[in-house]
């Protein structure tokens with residue numbers, strides 16, 4: 426162990442002096458000394474025990490169901506042709522020829538077109554790729570918006586979103602050097618379009634990059650895209666949708682219109698510029714990934730600027746993505762989730778999720794009025810309520826947050842009803858709430 430006394434001893438004998446100038450400590454010189462780095466052995470048995478509790482997971486938006494056997498057969502088939510077996514790489518974009526043949530751009534292109542159709546994009550005008558996560562997809566949307574608006578107006582846009590947006594939006598805003606204009610929320614936690622109008626008027630000289638959330642992280646609010654677009658009519662703007670969780674299931678419900686690219690009433694009216702959806706949330710893809718979808722025309726406009734900083738010679742085309750090397754295995758694997766059978770299963774899951782959320786809300790409100798349970802809209806699979814107590818929070822891995830509601834700040838927890846949640850689990854949860862309350 427490198428104790429304080431020993432540390433001072435090294436310092437006195439000049440070992441640390443030699444390592445000055447911010448160079449790391451020279452461990453060569455310490456060999457034979459009593460340096461102990463505590464490393465605990467990862468244990469597979471422990472992992473197995475934790476995995477057995479996966480169906481009790483109620484607090485975060487992750488589908489804990491294991492994909493069907495066919496998915497694992499598909500994985501094997503992919504491996505048998507080298508995908509996942511050696512260094513495949515999806516550098517570049519799936520819509521252009523790549524000089525590196527060891528890629529899965531064809532699977533990636535096809536799955537983007539299939540999901541694009543689900544979100545109402547015209548097949549002739551769809552562009553996108555499979556990103557590393559919802560956050561990565563948001564980053565690409567915000568970067569495209571920033572680039573396009575700067576090139577159209579010569580001004581860096583202001584970035585508009587609400588305090589209910591996911592924390593990653595603030596990180597991305599910092600990375601992109603944008604100034605935030607926080608928009609107030611309505612009582613259902615969604616963006617207030619009237620406040621957006623007021624805030625736009627406060628910043629008349631800048632274009633607007635708006636991030637609307639379809640399913641906010643803690644409360645499940647849905648920002649009103651059509652009213653936001655109306656408020657933006659007079660302003661140069663780019664609207665990105667963060668539909669990390671709800672974007673997975675809404676297309677199969679009466680809320681489909683919330684994530685549609687074009688207005689169902691007026692198919693000529695475009696509702697947003699790009700959309701981000703996480704693959705590991707509703708879909709239950711077993712590792713983090715994200716859909717990023719926009720139009721070919723938005724991409725071309727972005728790429729005109731982007732290609733000024735990138736010489737296409739090296740990989741044969743302008744990559745169009747922030748990250749250079751990209752995972753080739755995930756698009757080939759996630760392709761499975763775009764098959765008609767998988768989409769049909771997603772539709773069933775979507776109905777089950779809303780059905781179980783209705784049931785849970787009804788039970789919470791009738792049996793536990795003191796918990797003050799809230800579901801801010803009928804399309805949400807998220808219910809938040811007063812923190813029921815530490816052991817319940819721990820058993821079900823509930824996320825907790827301090828919220829100010831009706832002027833009172835209290836500790837709340839939420840349940841996110843995902844496809845693995847069934848009546849049996851909810852009954853156990855409600856029984857535990859009974860016990861915690863007594």
Ligand SMILES: Cc1ncc(COP(=O)(O)O)c(C=O)c1O
Nearest residue numbers: 558559560591640642667669703
């Ligand atoms: C609304 C919202 N956006 C973005 C994210 C981040 O998504 P990811 O974990 O795929 O990066 C989350 C995660 O919970 C979220 O709820």
